[in-house]
Amino acid sequence: MIPPRDITLLVNGREYSVQVEPRKTLADTIREDCGLTGTHLGCEHGVCGACTILIDGSPVRSCLLFAVQCQGTAIETVEGLATDGVLHPLQEAFWEHHGLQCGFCTPGFLMLAKGALDEDPSLTRDELREVLSSNLCRCTGYQNILIAVEAAAARMRP
Amino acid sequence: MSTRTGRKVGTPQGVVGTSPLRPDGIPKLQGRFEYAQDLAAEGMLWAATVRSPHARARIASIDIAPALAIGGVHACLTADDVPGRATFGLEHPDQPVLAAQEARFWGEPVAVVAAEDLDTARRAAAAIEVGYEPLEALTDPEEANRRDEVFRRMRIRRGDQSVRGAVVVEGEYEVGMQDQAPLGTEAGLAVPDGQGGVDLYATSQYVHVDQEQVVASLGLRPDQVRSHPTGIGGAFGAREDVNLHIHLCMLALHTGRPVKMVYRRSESFTGHVHRHPAWLRYRHEADRDGRLVRVEASVVLDGGAYASTTSAVLANACYFAVGPYTCDSVAVDGVGVRTNNPPCGAMRGFGAVQVCFGYESQMDRLAHALEMDPLTLREINALETGHPLATTGQVIQTPLPTVEVIKSLQAMPLPEAGPSDLPTELPGGSGLTSEPQHVTRGVGYALGIKNLGFSEGSDDYAQARVRITDSGAVVETAAIEVGQGLVTVLAQIARSALGISHVEVAHVDTSKIDSAGSTSASRQTQVSGGATLEAAQRLRERILGQFDGDVLDDEGVWRGDTLVTPWTALAAGDWEETVTFRHPPTTMTDDNGQGVAHADFAVAGHRAVVDVDVELGLVKVLRVDTAQDVGLALNPQSVRGQIEGGILQGVGLAVMEELVMGEGVILNPTFTDYLLPTILDAPEVEALLIEQEGSWGPYGAKGVGEPPTISSTAAVAAAIRAASGREIERVPVRPQDIALP
Numbered sequence: 020m021i022p023p024r025d026i027t028l029l030v031n032g033r034e035y036s037v038q039v040e041p042r043k044t045l046a047d048t049i050r051e052d053c054g055l056t057g058t059h060l061g062c063e064h065g066v067c068g069a070c071t072i073l074i075d076g077s078p079v080r081s082c083l084l085f086a087v088q089c090q091g092t093a094i095e096t097v098e099g100l101a102t103d104g105v106l107h108p109l110q111e112a113f114w115e116h117h118g119l120q121c122g123f124c125t126p127g128f129l130m131l132a133k134g135a136l137d138e139d140p141s142l143t144r145d146e147l148r149e150v151l152s153s154n155l156c157r158c159t160g161y162q163n164i165l166i167a168v169e170a171a172a173a174r175m176r177p
Numbered sequence: 178m179s180t181r182t183g184r185k186v187g188t189p190q191g192v193v194g195t196s197p198l199r200p201d202g203i204p205k206l207q208g209r210f211e212y213a214q215d216l217a218a219e220g221m222l223w224a225a226t227v228r229s230p231h232a233r234a235r236i237a238s239i240d241i242a243p244a245l246a247i248g249g250v251h252a253c254l255t256a257d258d259v260p261g262r263a264t265f266g267l268e269h270p271d272q273p274v275l276a277a278q279e280a281r282f283w284g285e286p287v288a289v290v291a292a293e294d295l296d297t298a299r300r301a302a303a304a305i306e307v308g309y310e311p312l313e314a315l316t317d318p319e320e321a322n323r324r325d326e327v328f329r330r331m332r333i334r335r336g337d338q339s340v341r342g343a344v345v346v347e348g349e350y351e352v353g354m355q356d357q358a359p360l361g362t363e364a365g366l367a368v369p370d371g372q373g374g375v376d377l378y379a380t381s382q383y384v385h386v387d388q389e390q391v392v393a394s395l396g397l398r399p400d401q402v403r404s405h406p407t408g409i410g411g412a413f414g415a416r417e418d419v420n421l422h423i424h425l426c427m428l429a430l431h432t433g434r435p436v437k438m439v440y441r442r443s444e445s446f447t448g449h450v451h452r453h454p455a456w457l458r459y460r461h462e463a464d465r466d467g468r469l470v471r472v473e474a475s476v477v478l479d480g481g482a483y484a485s486t487t488s489a490v491l492a493n494a495c496y497f498a499v500g501p502y503t504c505d506s507v508a509v510d511g512v513g514v515r516t517n518n519p520p521c522g523a524m525r526g527f528g529a530v531q532v533c534f535g536y537e538s539q540m541d542r543l544a545h546a547l548e549m550d551p552l553t554l555r556e557i558n559a560l561e562t563g564h565p566l567a568t569t570g571q572v573i574q575t576p577l578p579t580v581e582v583i584k585s586l587q588a589m590p591l592p593e594a595g596p597s598d599l600p601t602e603l604p605g606g607s608g609l610t611s612e613p614q615h616v617t618r619g620v621g622y623a624l625g626i627k628n629l630g631f632s633e634g635s636d637d638y639a640q641a642r643v644r645i646t647d648s649g650a651v652v653e654t655a656a657i658e659v660g661q662g663l664v665t666v667l668a669q670i671a672r673s674a675l676g677i678s679h680v681e682v683a684h685v686d687t688s689k690i691d692s693a694g695s696t697s698a699s700r701q702t703q704v705s706g707g708a709t710l711e712a713a714q715r716l717r718e719r720i721l722g723q724f725d726g727d728v729l730d731d732e733g734v735w736r737g738d739t740l741v742t743p744w745t746a747l748a749a750g751d752w753e754e755t756v757t758f759r760h761p762p763t764t765m766t767d768d769n770g771q772g773v774a775h776a777d778f779a780v781a782g783h784r785a786v787v788d789v790d791v792e793l794g795l796v797k798v799l800r801v802d803t804a805q806d807v808g809l810a811l812n813p814q815s816v817r818g819q820i821e822g823g824i825l826q827g828v829g830l831a832v833m834e835e836l837v838m839g840e841g842v843i844l845n846p847t848f849t850d851y852l853l854p855t856i857l858d859a860p861e862v863e864a865l866l867i868e869q870e871g872s873w874g875p876y877g878a879k880g881v882g883e884p885p886t887i888s889s890t891a892a893v894a895a896a897i898r899a900a901s902g903r904e905i906e907r908v909p910v911r912p913q914d915i916a917l918p
Contacts, residue, residue, distance in 0.1 A: 050215075056208070056211075056214070056215035057207070057208015057209065058208070059360075059361070059410070061361070061442070062847065064442075064847065066848035066849055067853075069360055096208065097207065097208035098207065098208045101207055106203075113206055114203065114206060115198065117199070117818050119199075119206065119660075120411075120660035120818055120822065121409065121411040122202075122205030122660065123359075123361045123411060126208050148601065148857060149857070151855075151856045152601075152855040152856050152857040153855075155360065155848070155855060157358055157360050157413070157822070157826075157853065158411055158818075159821060160824055160859055160862065161821075161825070161855075161856040161859045162821045162859070162862060163818065163821070165856065
């Protein structure tokens with residue numbers, strides 16, 4: 020076993036100094052060492068997207084990264100989405116449009132959509148469907164997720 | 178008593194018929210909602226499970242010494258360590274808590290370990306040396322049937338068995354093994370109470386039945402085990418049976434420490450039951466006008482190694498083997514066989530899904546033979562209120578708008594012709610393999626019927642408590658929220674009945690309230706909703722009676738336009754009402770399968786539109802539109818959410834979702850290999866809710882969770898048949914079934 024390393028992660032603007040084995044995934048580190056359990060694990064191998072977070076603004080699957088790879092990056096998780104208790108437009112839209120049921124996939128979809136819309140808030144419906152096809156939801160049939168993301172995109176446009 | 182005059186007449190907010198936002202929405206959207214995966218306790222150990230790598234093997238020896246020698250390992254438990262009943266089971270306790278002399282399916286738990294951390298627990302599990310002697314596995318259901326390895330046989334005979342029709346169609350159909358694949362795997366935490374008892378927080382659809390099974394296998398008194406509802410990432414039937422519950426409690430009591438376990442995805446695929454694969458044989462006979470005069474069906478379900486709910490699933494499959502159609506001469510024979518395949522049990526639709534693919538394929542065949550429009554044939558034979566169910570003879574007492582479902586489907590506009598030129602919209606998606614000129618379009622219809630609530634004489638009840646609080650009222654229940662929105666709808670019912678706006682739902686553990694039964698069989702809105710309604714109504718009447726008032730609202734009790742009891746005074750009292758609700762009684766059927774087996778029914782229909790590249794065997798499901806009998810939609814947004822999600826699971830079974838078995842081994846237990854529909858696989862859905870008064874559910878509501886999954890599969894299969902000209906006798910439809918029939 021390779022000995023643990025001391026690393027510092029910047030998550031939602033806050034520094035977390037943690038000691039992790041080099042093989043520990045970012046998802047496990049965020050959940051266990053940073054105590055941020057809003058990032059969920061559905062498949063543990065990069066298919067379902069429930070663990071999607073943002074690294075330097077881009078959506079990534081945190082189960083496919085090692086924590087030690089992520090020093091010096093800006094990590095955003097679902098816990099950082101609302102600011103001062105005010106919901107992000109995506110969170111508001113998911114709530115209003117019933118874009119969640121069990122909610123297990125929701126943090127991943129929120130972070131996926133945030134990354135995509137921050138980069139290009141003018142994405143069309145067809146482009147959004149392609150973006151959202153990288154994550155799995157088992158409850159909703161996706162209809163309301165798409166409606167919610169479209170509604171949020173309209174609110175997020177400058 | 179303070180009084181005030183000048184009442185403002187107002188309607189409470191968030192009542193039935195509206196769609197208030199889910200109260201658990203904010204924590205779920207902020208990542209603060211606590212799922213079973215997220216639970217933690219001071220001094221907690223982690224657990225792991227040792228599973229059989231054989232479909233069938235004699236267990237000659239188990240050596241736990243190598244595992245115990247690893248630092249940080251606190252317990253390695255085997256069958257010898259089960260303190261009470263060695264077996265568990267939802268209907269029949271036939272499944273070992275831990276396999277003893279013989280392992281009977283691939284992935285069966287043999288030992289469990291607890292250690293300081295997860296890595297150590299997994300290393301310890303791998304270090305346990307189990308001496309297996311592989312035995313010949315029985316994996317062929319027909320062979321199991323020949324050997325009389327069965328959980329249940331069903332025989333239904335109704336009417337004159339000699340009746341014959343002028344037009345006859347026969348068919349054999351097969352349904353693959355589907356997985357519920359809830360996005361959250363099985364997880365839980367058991368905490369010893371220091372006095373020999375234990376508190377369990379684990380993924381569940383039915384905490385009281387978990388508690389009963391833990392009590393039995395741990396040899397404890399019922400009051401020593403408390404099972405707590407906890408946050409879960411979907412269910413769809415996968416969480417009715419015990420899996421890690423007894424193991425966690427054993428480990429917690431053995432070590433005296435809280436113990437947590439989370440299944441990995443690959444483990445989840447073996448850790449819960451699946452939808453039964455089915456083999457169906459049908460013979461439909463009709464007169465020349467299209468009236469069904471005789472239906473014969475044979476149903477074989479593979480129950481796998483242990484009973485789970487196979488006998489109830491088989492009963493459902495047989496009772497609904499004719500579908501929502503009348504027929505006065507019926508013979509159905511069914512068997513649920515025991516094999517060394519993975520145990521199968523509850524999944525959304527519960528037996529009604531498999532036979533629907535069979536009988537609807539037959540109805541299309543019959544329409545073709547009669548040269549008749551398929552919906553016209555269905556309308557001629559539609560089962561409605563007042564008719565006897567073709568199989569059991571039970572006369573339908575509640576509204577069953579089958580004809581309206583058919584007419585609604587007929588009236589829905591079809592999408593524009595021709596495949597889209599968007600690559601993602603073509604069969605095969607953005608792989609760019611299909612070309613528009615090779616794509617043909619097909620439209621298919623299917624109807625389905627399902628019982629609501631538990632059947633065959635089950636004492637099916639739910640308890641709920643409504644209590645006045647400082648801010649309004651709380652509904653206390655042990656009914657599980659799986660994501661469907663029970664937490665929203667129970668509050669709506671209480672608001673409507675009490676006449677107030679502020680109602681919350683609190684999930685309480687098994688020691689604080691009696692059972693709500695399972696969150697399954699589309700039943701909680703009707704049954705826990707019924708208990709909530711009655712409790713709230715009684716509470717309101719008692720309060721009004723006590724203060725001689727005529728109106729209760731958010732401010733308190735009013736007499737005329739005088740506030741005689743403000744809310745603060747009401748909240749200072751001890752106002753609560755607890756109700757146990759039972760739906761109309763049912764009975765076990767007789768030797769011919771005749772009787773009043775069901776409490777209520779719902780019917781739905783689906784129209785699927787697909788594009789198919791026949792040469793490549795690829796399918797794109799464009800639309801699945803539906804009309805569904807909902808009684809009254811208490812929360813239209815949630816009802817549509819159930820419909821859209823349920824349809825996609827039906828589409829999954831139609832074209833992609835199958836656990837592929839090889840000699841009892843699941844060959845694809847990952848999300849890479851077990852394909853779930855993404856948004857690009859999801860059809861657009863237009864849902865028409867058909868509302869009719871008369872069901873016994875609160876305000877006439879019917880359960881809505883399962884009907885979307887029942888006939889959507891058959892509709893997609895019918896559409897593929899129409900587009901491709903292939904027979905399509907099996908779901909999921911694989912590329913080779915279309916391209917290389």
